[in-house]
Amino acid sequence: MNGGVILNWLASTPDFAVPYALAALGLILSERAGVLSLGAEGLMLVGALAGIGAQIAIGQPAVSLALAMLAAATVSVLFAVMVIWLRVNQVIAGLALVFFCQGLTALVGSLAGWTNHATEGIGAMGLWPLSQLPGVGRLFEQNAMVWLTLPLF
Secondary structure, three states, X not given: OOHHHHHHHHHHHHXXXXXXXXXXXXXXXXXXXXXXXXXXXXXXXXXXXXXXXXHHHOOOHHHHHHHHHHHXXXXXXXXXXXXXXXXXXXXXXXXXXXXXXXXXXXXHHXXXXXXXXXXXXXXXXXXXXXXXXXXXXHHHEEEHHHHHXXXXX
16 A cells, blocks of 8 residues: 555545544533533534535634534523523433434535535644654644644543
8 A cells, every 4th residue: 555645645644534523522511510401412413504504605724713612502501491590301402403403404414505515624834843844744744723732622
């Protein structure tokens, strides 16, 4: 197998791992607080939809990230209202939230025409001088979210 293919695969792995790592960290924090948050996938869906919608409309990755976080936070308030004020079981509320968010994002994404729409993402930032190394330098060129996520762990 070609060494360049393996190197590119290894270099792109952190980009795909960051959303899962941040979701896992959020779930760990909520579990430590005593909340069973089964609606995390729904929050990720709503955040992703808001982020891609903002990126298509505005084209600024920083603004898109902020709007994605705001959208997910808004839906998490819905979860809090269901669990705290309405006293709905956390398991039921979380599962209902996931189903609601799946339907909402599918509907809004289809109606807005955001399906199968390519956008420009966050650019790569090299960790100098490691990114200048021949061959393996590509491993040290990641987007800003990768570098911002590392200190959290």
